[in-house]
Amino acid sequence: MEGVFNYAPAIAVFPLVAFVVALAFGNYLPKKGAIPGIIATGGSLLLSALMLAAVASGEVYHETLYEWAIGDATSATDVTGIEFTFGILIDPLAALMLVIVSLVAFLVHVFSLGYMNAEGETGLPRYYAGLGLFTFSMLAFVYADNLLMAFMFFELVGLCSFLLIGFWFRTKSAPSAAKKAFLVTRFGDYFFLVGVVAIAATFGTLQFAGDDSFVAAAQTAIDDGTTLFGFDAQTWVTITGLLVLGGVLGKSAQFPFHTWLPDAMEGPTTVSALIHAATMVAAGVYLVARMFGYYALSPTALAIIAFVGGFTALFAATMGVVKDDIKQVLAYSTISQYGYMMLGLGVGGYVAGVFHLMNHAFFKALLFLGAGSVIVLMHHEQDMWKMGGLKEKAPVTYWTFLAGALALAGIIPFSGFWSKDEILYDAFIVGLEEPIILAAYAMGLVAVFFTGFYTFRMVFLTFHGEPRSDAAEDPHPIGWSIKAPLIVLGVLAVVAGAANLAPVYKLTGLEFTFLESWLDGEYGAIEGVTYGAYAELAHYDSGFIGTEETTVLIAAGLSLLLAFSGAGAAWKLYNVPEPVVYRDRLGRIGDVVEANYYQDEYQVWLAEGLTLPLSRAADRFDQTAIDGAVDGVSTASLFGSDRMKRLQTGIVTNYAALIVTGFIVLLLVLGYAGGWFI
């Protein structure tokens, strides 16, 4: 199996080729670039699966392939010389993620045939090129073996997101959303880049894994008690870790950088599925997982991750409750779900976080594609209040969507339940010792209720009841290219949870924890980047209520209870033939939530109310003060010149007088100096 890794670069290169082909020749191709995209992502999927198999057979791949730039620079830890390279790191985590990404990408490409081509969109080569470039960047990001390479593709992913959100650039809203998405994530990436630079300057390496990784170097520095940039090593690791976290918060749309994601729904739904739900947004969380060893060195950073995650989970979930647009609901649910993952990682639940990442990728891609299907059905209507009654008319869409919804809501035994429950459990046991984690846990727990509520509100409004518009009465037919991906994902949403049935293991001792073993390197891994290694680094105290079993039961019971009550509330309110709007009953709170807690307002104010006037003031200052000084010099000179030339009166007698005066002045000066008058 070893030789298979030689083909690893092709995983990313295939989509890149598809990008070039689509961009250059897309207009001349039968499906405007879809075919190369499908072939390329299919190829990537196949290769990724091979990688997965190779890793499963106990092999890993960590190879530097290309030297980007090398130079001499002495780091703060006295490492001389630095190499910025491109390399590939395929370990269990990366292999898993590669499969997820290429699978979703492949399915989305297929789905696009029905969603974009069949709908007669223009500019399709651009669309497929964007998808290709995105897939390339994302895959390269996933198996990047160092932080710089990760950053670079992280940024490229952002570019693709910009391009695809703004696909319908002739509208006003799409370009605006694209800009916002890029800007907000860019703001986060600013911190990320500072972090990259800081880590490089500190440890002289940016490798994720191996002996010469910055994680190992940081651990050494902490152990040696080195002072770095005027801080003790621990603090410095926290600072740099948090800087990198800035990028994570931006990409994964965590509070306070979450505002771009709902707007990003302006893009085609397929794009939302691929980028803004399943993969790119996952990049942030993936990055935390990728360099978990580093965060594990800093309890402060972990606590912040956990708290932000928990807060975001609740915060976004409440906003999801009041949305009318099906994609908006999904957008807020995405934010919320990534909050869970952050929470999981923050409390040291590495496996739980990755597990949820995987499950979420499947079920959220499913939901988005389902929503896309609904939108096709509804002739591009997205307001749920105009839907209803689609259940009978589109059974495939309905049942797959329902599977996804159940997973999202965390209803046992769908996949979402297992991973979310594991996260909450991990948070719970740590929270019993750490008040701040407990708070984060509590927020995550409350969010479960809202999740259940908004999920089923969405399902009921869309599929149940009576059709509330002409479009809903007579939906547009959908083809196989839409149905097939839904079915694949639907199945995954149902069964993916089986990868790690941690509660089952804890209660019964049955070894249903494949993912944990996988990530712990039982099949093959690189030393130091396994769950086991992380668990040693991150020393969280954890407590139990009674025994471990009771704690598991309490935690699972609590979350299930809340999920069911949320779903039930939705059932009660919306599973009626003619649902009504309950917004008004929420009063002021409703207004605030409806307005997304004024998050957009203050961020827009920051940009347009503060920065823009500030820049205008700077411009005025520049024009008047600085440029005025420049022009002033010239004005003064010309004024002087004007005075000077008035000496020349034109009257020759004056000249004679002036000559004599000048001569006498000269005479006096020299005579005085020479003592002629004494």
Place this chain on the structure above:
Amino acid sequence: MTVAIEYYVLLSMALFCIGLFGILTRRNALMFLMSVELMLNAANINLIAFAFYHGNLTGQVFGLFVMALAAAEVAVGLGIILVLYRNFRDVDVTVPTTMRW
């Protein structure tokens, strides 16, 4: 009896200043020319007096040159004053002020 050299110098200086005064106050071009002549002659007085004082003839010879050149200068000057009159109908030197500043 010889007159001390200082007196010649004072005389010539006085003459020079008179000429200068004339230049500064007279507006008639001819008067202007005459004043210049006065100044040149002031120089001549000096030259001759010093030639005598130093006992060489250089100064006296140069005085002759100066006179000759003064004559030439006047000739050119008169020509210019003539065309001045033709163009401006006046020999007032303060009248032509078409070019200034």
Place this chain on the structure above:
Amino acid sequence: MVLVELPEWAALAPMLLLAGTALALFVIDSISPRSTNRTILAGTATAGSLAALAVAVWFTAAGVGAPGMDGFGVIELFDGQLIVDQMALYFMIVVAVVTALVSVASYDYMEGHAYQAEYYSLVMLAATGMATMAAANSLVTIFIALELASLPSYALVSILKDNRGSVEAGLKYFLVGALSSAIFVYGISLVYGATGFLQLDAIAVELEALAAGDGGDFGGLLGLGILMLIGGFAFKTASVPFHFWAPEAYEGAPAPISAFLSSASKAAGFVIAFRVFTTAFPLDVTTELIGVDWTVAFVILAVVTMTVGNFAAATQDNVKRMLAYSSIGHAGYALIGLAGLGAGSETVMGAAMMHLLVYGFMNTGAFLFVGLAEHWGVGRTFEDYNGLAKQAPIACAALAVFMFSLAGIPPFGGFFSKYFLFTGAIEAGLLVVAAALVVNSALSLYYYARLVKAVWIDDPVVERDSLSQPTGLYAAIVFAAVMTVVLLPGFGPVVDTALDAAAVVVA
């Protein structure tokens, strides 16, 4: 070498050739009075000045006036009344070049004028006077040569007898000139009184004797005399405060004459100043006698002159007047050559000499362009010049070369000479002067660039028909421009010549 066999007076050949040409022109005039055969007249004048130029260059190359092994030594004539050394030849070259350019350009400029023969012969006479100034070595010959140069100049300035500007210019030039020459002669008489000699070397010897003795009673008298001499030079070089004639004279005179006066006449004024102050008034003994370093006077004059010239030039509307003021500014730059002599190094004077040579090309060229514009009849102000480049790109390219060179911007000859003046000033410790040079250069950029802007950038105010291409003017302008450009890479020989010449005089 052939030269050895020539009699000593042959060293004056350039000057004699110019004088001969003047006489030849008179002959032509008397054979065919009122002749307007421009080809013969301008041709004779050009040929004469070119011959003078050729001889002067040949002499320089052959080493006439150069002391040492290869040279023929400094040739003194008529008991030292005239002297032919490298400096004399150098300035004869400058004068001859400018005369040649002016003669060629006048071929077109004077088209249709009466008194052409007189015009050319006056030019040649004035040139003779200037060449004589270069060789004059006694206050007598200096004064005579000066007048020989001045008197034809007065006539030349006012030669457009029906043009009020020309007449007014002539009048002002003449009146200020008369006043200045009176002051100058009086200065000579005082110097004579203090020393008893008029020959420059003899004055120096006498001064040394006086300084070695009791110092004499004439310190103040001598000082006043020297100051008055400075006045005379200042007039000739258009330096403050004797510059008042210049703007009007240059503006009113026919453009070739303006070129002639502002380049050749100025250079001639400088050569006598250089010679008198280096030969007759050695710095140390003179300082001892009059109690003050005469370079101080030149420092003041240099700074004031360049400042007045450049500032007044900056806001002119009339192109010729702007050039006139710029010419005053350049006189200020060249004065650094004298102001910096205090350091006892010849380099600064050499730099001034180089500047005057380059200036001979660039300034002459600039005035000739004005002549061309007058020939076209486009008007006199900057606005009138607007957009000329569209019709006459080559002449305007040349103008741009002149302007940028005058401003001292690379890659033209003016840059080097200005730089050498700058270093000279610094070497001599005249930081104030160096600073003034920089400030004024900066200001001058503005108005020089403004003229380039007018012809190249601005759109014409009125529609113009296509413009003629007068051969003579074009030839002169293009030649001047080419020389201005070539003098950048080819500055080496000029540097060597000028420095050698200066070294001999200063030593």
Place this chain on the structure above:
Amino acid sequence: MMIEALIGVALIGALVTFLAPNRIAGKLAFAISLIPAALSLWMFATFDGSGNALLGGELAFESQAEWIQFGAYAISWFVGLDGISLPLVVLTTILVSLAIVSSWTPIDDRESQFYGLVLFIEANLIGVFVALDFFLWFIFWEAVLIPMYLLIGIWGGPRRKYAAIKFFVYTNVASLLMFGAFIALVFGLGDAVTSFALPEITAAMLDGGPDGFFGVGGTTLMSAVFVAMFIGFAVKVPVVPFHTWLPDAHVEAPTPASVLLAGILLKMGTYALLRFNFTMFPTDVIEPFVVPIAVIAVISVIYGAMLALAQTDLKRIVAYSSVSSMGYVILGLIAFTQFGVGGATFQMVSHGLISGLMFMAVGVIYNATHTRMVTDMSGMADRMPVAVGILIAGAFGYMGLPLMSGFAAEYFIFFGAFGSEFLEYAPIFTALAMFGIVVVAGYLLFAMQRAVFGPYNLETDYDVRRAPLHDVAPMFVLLGLIIALGVAPDLIFEMITDAVDPILEGGEL
């Protein structure tokens, strides 16, 4: 003789083009400009120099000839290339060729003069980068201004006259200051040097420096000269607060002139800073100014970006962003590390390519719309997909998108600056300057959103069509180069660091 050929071809080409008929001038100039481009690429391929030109490195294509001996110091023709100057020469030749092609559409008046001047400017720009004698360098340095003055003045926009003369006088005054300071320095060195050859002067400077001059001590003199030269070059770069000529010049200049102005002329300033201020002066002279210069750099970055944010004229936006980008270069230089200085040099090349691309793209849009105001247009992507596509690519390059050269440059600078031991509080300065990458994204994206996206609308009522091939082809070339350098910075970075290393070692003497 290669360098002479390079300059000579451009000079003769300039003359030939100047005299050629307008009709063929554009094509002719392009054909001629290909010769230096090919030559320089050949030189790039066969480059065999090593080390720094001023610090005794092995020069490539060196040639030397006596010129003028005045006073104690000889002036000579002395040219040669090292790893810093060669990339800039190649940049120049390529950018000029492309700029000529991009002029075919917009320039429709007095073409032969226009292209003649462009070739003339090329000769001088090459000269600036190859000259190793101060005088020779200064001549080229100044000679660049004249054609640029005319290019802006004749073919520029409505306020071209003001802009041209401001550019001309402002930069010239700065040059005078710098020139005077340098001459004072050389005089201060006294007998230690016998010529204006920069390597000789550098050696003397690092070997004790001047004794003093006019009663001013050696150290004081060096400090004063350092400051004066810094200001002189800062105007050229330009650095806040000496930047105000730049937006005017850029906005009014015709597209190709903007390309050259931003692409190469600004690099002259930073190149000179590197060559003079940061190579010649011993570190203890620079030391007191490190923090002030870093402050200026950070202000340039942020303030420049803020100004760009306030603009609605596309060209003005790019112009101010140049101020911002040049701030990075200053930061990299003052960091005094291999990556800092090397990155700064890399940024010179990179920014040359990117800003050239941006100006071309804006120019193509302007050709079609006759307006550059973002408020006057929207949805241009609808009508000019290719040109707008490249504009977007260029904008992202400007924002420092990875795998494009801008990112490599900025990353090198940031990395080099962050760990600088020379600069106090380096991490803070770096982090502050890095915030520029957010603001740059802000103003470029705002402008994009308004001008090229959204429903199609144009206030000027011109019929907008797709740009012709010869308008977009140069941009493709630039884009290709930008990506090539972004993917493989070592194409030139290796060469640059080789020449930069001696500076850092020399500084530690």
